[in-house]
Amino acid sequence: MTLTFFMQNLMNGIALGFIFALIAIGYTMVYGVVKLVNFAHGDIFMMATFFVYFSITLFGLPWYLAFMAGIILTIILGVVVERFAYRPLRTAPRISSLCSAIGMSFLLENLAVVVFGGRQKSFYRPDFFSRTFTVAGVRVLTVTLVTIGISLLALLVLNYLLYRRKIGLGMRALSRDFDTARLMGINVDQTITFTFAIGSGLAAIGAILWALRYPQIWPFMGVFPGWRAFTAAIIGGIGSIRGAMVGGLLIGIITIMVVALLPSLAGIKDIFIFMILVAVLLFKPDGLFGEE
Amino acid sequence: MSLLVVDTITKRFGGLTAVSEFSLTIEEGELVGLIGPNGAGKTTCFNMITRTYLPTSGSIRFQDVEITEKKTHEVTALGVARTFQNIRLFHRQSVFDNVRVGFHLRLKSNVLSAVFGLPGYRGEAAEIDRRAEELLKTVGLWEFRNELSGSLPYGHQRKLEIVRALATQPKLLLLDEPAAGMNPEESSELMVFIRRLQKEFGLTILLIEHDMKVVMGICERLSVLDHGLTIARGTPEEIQNNTQVIEAYLGTGEHNA
Amino acid sequence: MKMSQSKHRNTWLTLGMLVIIALGIFWAQTKCDPFVLRIMNVAAIYVILGVSLNLISGFTGQFSLGHAGFMAIGAYVSALLYMSPQVKAVNFFIKPLIWPLSVIQMPFFPALLIGGIVTGIAGFLVGTPCLRVRGDYLAIVTFGFSEIIRVLFCNLQRITNGPLGLKGLPVFTNLWWSWGFMVFTVFFIKRLVDSSYGRALKSIRDNESAAMAMGINLSYHKVLSFVVGAFFAGIAGGLLGSLLMTVDPNSFNVFLTYQIVLIVLLGGMGSITGSVIMGIAIAVSMELLRVVESPMNIFGLHIPGIPGMRMLLFAVILMFVVLFFRTGLLGEREFSWDGLFAFTGRIKEKLSSKGGQEA
Numbered sequence: 001m002t003l004t005f006f007m008q009n010l011m012n013g014i015a016l017g018f019i020f021a022l023i024a025i026g027y028t029m030v031y032g033v034v035k036l037v038n039f040a041h042g043d044i045f046m047m048a049t050f051f052v053y054f055s056i057t058l059f060g061l062p063w064y065l066a067f068m069a070g071i072i073l074t075i076i077l078g079v080v081v082e083r084f085a086y087r088p089l090r091t092a093p094r095i096s097s098l099c100s101a102i103g104m105s106f107l108l109e110n111l112a113v114v115v116f117g118g119r120q121k122s123f124y125r126p127d128f129f130s131r132t133f134t135v136a137g138v139r140v141l142t143v144t145l146v147t148i149g150i151s152l153l154a155l156l157v158l159n160y161l162l163y164r165r166k167i168g169l170g171m172r173a174l175s176r177d178f179d180t181a182r183l184m185g186i187n188v189d190q191t192i193t194f195t196f197a198i199g200s201g202l203a204a205i206g207a208i209l210w211a212l213r214y215p216q217i218w219p220f221m222g223v224f225p226g227w228r229a230f231t232a233a234i235i236g237g238i239g240s241i242r243g244a245m246v247g248g249l250l251i252g253i254i255t256i257m258v259v260a261l262l263p264s265l266a267g268i269k270d271i272f273i274f275m276i277l278v279a280v281l282l283f284k285p286d287g288l289f290g291e292e
Numbered sequence: 293m294s295l296l297v298v299d300t301i302t303k304r305f306g307g308l309t310a311v312s313e314f315s316l317t318i319e320e321g322e323l324v325g326l327i328g329p330n331g332a333g334k335t336t337c338f339n340m341i342t343r344t345y346l347p348t349s350g351s352i353r354f355q356d357v358e359i360t361e362k363k364t365h366e367v368t369a370l371g372v373a374r375t376f377q378n379i380r381l382f383h384r385q386s387v388f389d390n391v392r393v394g395f396h397l398r399l400k401s402n403v404l405s406a407v408f409g410l411p412g413y414r415g416e417a418a419e420i421d422r423r424a425e426e427l428l429k430t431v432g433l434w435e436f437r438n439e440l441s442g443s444l445p446y447g448h449q450r451k452l453e454i455v456r457a458l459a460t461q462p463k464l465l466l467l468d469e470p471a472a473g474m475n476p477e478e479s480s481e482l483m484v485f486i487r488r489l490q491k492e493f494g495l496t497i498l499l500i501e502h503d504m505k506v507v508m509g510i511c512e513r514l515s516v517l518d519h520g521l522t523i524a525r526g527t528p529e530e531i532q533n534n535t536q537v538i539e540a541y542l543g544t545g546e547h548n549a
Numbered sequence: 550m551k552m553s554q555s556k557h558r559n560t561w562l563t564l565g566m567l568v569i570i571a572l573g574i575f576w577a578q579t580k581c582d583p584f585v586l587r588i589m590n591v592a593a594i595y596v597i598l599g600v601s602l603n604l605i606s607g608f609t610g611q612f613s614l615g616h617a618g619f620m621a622i623g624a625y626v627s628a629l630l631y632m633s634p635q636v637k638a639v640n641f642f643i644k645p646l647i648w649p650l651s652v653i654q655m656p657f658f659p660a661l662l663i664g665g666i667v668t669g670i671a672g673f674l675v676g677t678p679c680l681r682v683r684g685d686y687l688a689i690v691t692f693g694f695s696e697i698i699r700v701l702f703c704n705l706q707r708i709t710n711g712p713l714g715l716k717g718l719p720v721f722t723n724l725w726w727s728w729g730f731m732v733f734t735v736f737f738i739k740r741l742v743d744s745s746y747g748r749a750l751k752s753i754r755d756n757e758s759a760a761m762a763m764g765i766n767l768s769y770h771k772v773l774s775f776v777v778g779a780f781f782a783g784i785a786g787g788l789l790g791s792l793l794m795t796v797d798p799n800s801f802n803v804f805l806t807y808q809i810v811l812i813v814l815l816g817g818m819g820s821i822t823g824s825v826i827m828g829i830a831i832a833v834s835m836e837l838l839r840v841v842e843s844p845m846n847i848f849g850l851h852i853p854g855i856p857g858m859r860m861l862l863f864a865v866i867l868m869f870v871v872l873f874f875r876t877g878l879l880g881e882r883e884f885s886w887d888g889l890f891a892f893t894g895r896i897k898e899k900l901s902s903k904g905g906q907e908a
Binding site for chain 1: 612614678681682684685686688689690693694696697700701704804807810814818857858860861863864865867868871872875
């Protein structure tokens with residue numbers, strides 16, 4: 001195994017890791033604020049790719065506008081889901097919310113099957129993203145660089161929103177102590193809506209970056225990235241954004257490295273994620289960074 | 293042999309010391325009170341005795357058996373039962389079922405025997421029904437037996453919780469603020485009720501209350517906690533005139549005896 | 550005494566009902582066409598699944614998403630035991646099945662039972678670590694276990710034949726087996742739930758700390774519900790495998806679990822009667838709804854089939870129930886002969902009083 005090979009895969013792992021991080025942040029923020037595991041998050045990720053796809057094929061938008069449209073539509077979807085499937089159950093026992101999240105996931109997947117068709121479609125990849133650079137013998141797709149770049153940018157914006165804006169303060173307050181924060185005058189509904197909006201937006205960005213790398217899209221494509229990102233969020237400590245980032249990168253690197261270094265185990269790699277998830281939940285449910 | 297020996301138990305939660313070096317010895321047949329202002333650590337003591345919490349240090353012996361590290365249900369099996377400050381009935385089950393559950397821990401028949409209705413189980417089930425009926429009749433709740441426990445009026449729920457604890461056939465009964473939420477008339481009625489139960493079932497009782505007047509009439513001995521520390525011990529008369537105790541209550545505005 | 554009189558009456562009524570069911574099965578088995586028979590078999594299997602999940606989730610309050618995994622274990626174990634060596638050899642053409650499974654063959658009933666028992670053991674193995682987790686995390690852990698089982702079965706070429714699964718299974722399942730087991734399952738779990746053990750399980754659901762304080766061993770009882778629930782899920786899996794003549798590892802996926810969860814939710818978490826009714830209802834609707842997936846001719850309009858519509862409708866129904874009918878159809882109410890007589894008694898009263906008023 002050469003250094004080049006290693007570096008190549010490491011780069012890919014990091015890029016993939018950032019995508020997982022973007023999705024994982026959505027899981028972790030929502031859990032932090034409303035204590036709900038949003039099972040439908042992976043499917044919102046999936047819907048984003050289809051929104052972009054149809055913006056291009058049906059409405060003929062140029063790719064940069066289609067990306068924008070996709071992100072906006074996904075944010076709207078996330079907000080709508082929260083409003084109609086989760087908000088009414090906020091006072092109900094936890095099992096109801098859990099069932100609602102599962103049901104929503106189920107619904108989005110099958111809605112996609114019915115409306116978009118079950119067969120795989122090819123996501124449009126503008127030439128720009130297919131070009132490769134060679135840096136110190138390592139071949140890097142533009143997509144990889146863009147992924148890392150955009151992800152970092154998104155994280156910076158998120159940081160700004162969380163720590164320098166009032167709405168971010170609201171989110172952090174609700175996360176720490178829901179009832180007190182509410183009594184202190186934080187507009188709960190608005191803050192929660194905003195949380196879902198950001199989470200969905202990040203998922204949409206992640207989805208586009210994903211589809212640029214792996215251009216096959218189909219209604220159930222969100223399942224595995226969803227579980228991988230969720231595992232990442234748990235490993236990092238659910239509720240902690242920093243944890244989601246670290247967890248995402250870890251999972252991304254592990255995913256790529258396992259396939260690269262141990263190709264014979266490729267068939268079982270899917271179980272690894274669940275085994276890690278189960279193991280973490282059983283033995284160290286607080287993850288790396290605990291509740292923040 | 294004393295029934296319960298609590299030996300300098302301490303409970304720390306991270307940096308906070310909830311209870312500091314609490315000791316108490318209870319003999320069989322006594323009715324002892326644990327009082328103090330809110331947040332003094334009284335329920336924490338209960339929780340350590342029933343092993344909901346593990347004491348940070350110290351030991352607890354019941355009938356000369358070390359129970360400090362046992363599991364909660366094991367402690368109950370040995371003969372220590374409790375009620376909760378905020379009533380924790382099995383709200384989705386009937387009054388009758390709530391009491392019958394209390395007998396489950398002493399059941400000898402196994403699951404299959406229960407499912408297939410083998411004679412061994414049938415006998416035990418009939419016995420449970422009979423004794424539960426007896427208990428409910430003793431406290432006048434038999435007529436409500438098929439009602440959902442959560443639908444009873446507050447005072448009845450309190451009684452039911454106590455009766456449910458009695459079903460476990462305890463020797464020591466821990467009552468956590470049984471008169472909470474009651475007016476003075478109801479409180480004294482309840483205290484008479486508790487006294488009566490004690491005599492009828494030969495119980496030893498440890499009672500938490502933060503209202504002094506309530507315990508004055510029935511407790512033989514009192515221990516007073518404030519901020520986790522034991523500040524006084526003695527008979528009700530002694531405690532009533534103890535300046536430290538009065539200050540502890542006045543300081544928190546609790547004194548309304 | 551009046552109480553034992555009504556108990557006797559109830560026992561006779563129940564026996565009578567069983568006789569009627571038996572006669573019905575006899576008639577159906579000989580008269581109905583295969584399509585109807587298949588639906589009836591699936592209905593019984595779904596009832597077993599619903600009632601067994603209800604035990605774990607509805608009565609003990611352990612929200613488990615792992616039922617499909619248990620089914621898979623039961624399906625594989627029993628199939629590998631009742632398949633003949635010849636059929637096994639045909640199936641395992643990529644890699645041979647390990648010995649002694651390659652040569653074992655036993656009749657259907659013991660194979661099913663062993664499948665159930667092995668699944669029960671799996672229930673123990675899954676339930677024990679699950680003692681540490683609650684609520685959302687429990688759901689995710691059980692789901693994780695189910696997926697691990699599924700992918701494992703997809704990859705153990707020498708034991709499960711990998712993604713190809715097992716095909717050409719002999720059809721042993723008929724109405725006698727499926728409905729027979731259904732009746733047994735309902736009987737077993739109803740008796741369990743009505744017994745002292747059932748009360749203990751319900752206490753755990755209602756308030757764990759109070760249950761502990763009443764001397765109930767949480768670990769023992771939680772694992773008990775998992776073991777019993779898993780046992781019956783395994784039996785259901787075995788019955789289904791023989792009915793469909795195949796065991797496909799990928800069929801034991803999250804959708805299957807959702808369907809069972811839907812049965813329990815719709816019927817009422819904590820109502821065996823509800824799970825029975827909904828198990829039958831969902832099995833029937835799933836089959837009938839296939840109609841919307843194939844082309845239809847309504848009033849001369851040709852509507853092309855829409856694949857996936859069936860599942861979509863299910864998802865919509867699930868959401869509807871979750872949002873508006875949180876307690877399901879029956880909540881926690883159960884059917885009982887006494888209840889039925891009380892109900893008809895009240896109706897009689899109403900009718901006679903109306904008659905009196907009019908006169």
